[in-house]
Amino acid sequence: MNRLTETLANLKQQNKKALVAYLVAGDPDIETTIDLMHLFVEAGVDAIEIGVPFTDPIAEGPVIQRAHDRALKNNISLKDIYSMVEIFRNKDSSTPLILMGYLNTFMFHKKIIEENKNSAIDSILVVDIPGELNLNDYGIKSSSINTISLISPTTKQDRIESIAKNSSGFVYYVTLRGVTGASNLDSNEISNNVNEIKKHASVPTLAGFGIKSASDASLLSKHSDGIIIGSSIVQMIEQNSVTKEFDRIREYITEIKQAIS
Template sequence: MNRLDDILSRLREQRRSGLVCYFTAGDPDFSTSLALLRSLGAAGADVIELGLPFSDPVADGPSIQAAHLRARAAGQTVARTLDLVAALRETDVSTPVVLMGYLNPVMQYGVDAFMSDAARVGADALLLVDLPVEHAAPYRESARVAGLHLIAMTAPTSDDLRIGQVLHEASGFVYHTAVVGTTGVTHCVPAEVGKAITRVRRHTTLPVAAGFGIRDAAQAQALAGTADLIVVGSQLIELLASQGVEEVRQAVRRYAECLEERSTSVG
């Protein structure tokens, strides 16, 4: 098992929903990004989701788009993102890292080389938001050979036929987008997300993550016990941009405490 498998197994044993924290690699610069990433595990993040900076992040809302622009302006590249993961692993060898991004940068780097190098520096999984399932097989095989999970995504608009196609040979966990649209723009409705996740579970035994549209601790807590992983990104990135690293750490602690309280209350 890689780090992701290990944490998912422990969360299942603890009957607890895990906290996934998304940040764009190199935002606002390499050293600040590294300092933040190194503190996330201790602050309560169960999984780090690390965005590969890209010039056209079409699935992301304004907050994360701005983070991509800041990172790229500071010189962040795919290679520097792998350097960032390697530097993280010097002090944190246990918190899983899921790289999240778009096809173009991975293709420019070279698919097999990227998978191999990502695994070598300590990444555990990859999520490509614009990879259609019809073209996913060679990417999935390249990831498998390298020892990475290629994470599948489902959406509120996916019908049962499409969900079955998307989740065929899926591994790691399933990322369910809680809202239609881009990240951080629309607030999710936990009851509706719960219904959608129930439908997803009919097609897989993998853990299910809920992301996109989770803007506050109350929403995260409401989804705990329904989703196996709760993904928070835009709100944390906005805090990083406006207030700084320490305020982000405190927010991560609050999210983690809310999920822990929910676990205790239903356990």
């Protein structure tokens, strides 16, 4: 069974909320990314979302854009990311891994994605394709990965229905109008929309974009099956990319984890 589907089902059974954490592969370098992924898991993260660096990440705010730029300076390609994941899997064969990126990079590496050696990757989230479509529609066929679709506050009802039905793994609810790392959460809107999604989705609904504090996390987890944190962690990676002392990230994840339990 797909690790992501299994993990989320287990959490649901135990009435627990999922915590997904994001980083950009190769920021500041591949070795550190692998260390950070293990640190995430030790600190209580249930699944890891790996950002695939792209030159033109239009959905990202300044913090994650800079992370993409740092990774690109190291010439990180999707091929390097699959090799990185292979190393990670030597020590951790159970944590679900999700690739998040832009269609152009995925279209360029169809073969690697289809091969998905040892089913190392569980899921792919393409930021810039309409939610009703998935990688299959772009000629990338793989049974071992599922596709996570995004639904946003501006998605109309009829599309919520078709996107929710199309999403496997989980439905990613974008909590705000904006780029990653923005801050204008509207609690009422979020709860209404997530409830609407839940009517149609057979998979869990997780909320992301704009979660900064433990109280944001706590609020959003009440409405959803779990949350995704990104920019705040990437900022801490940036601040400590020279010393590579990431204790603050460990503390932050622990804090968020407590806030959603």
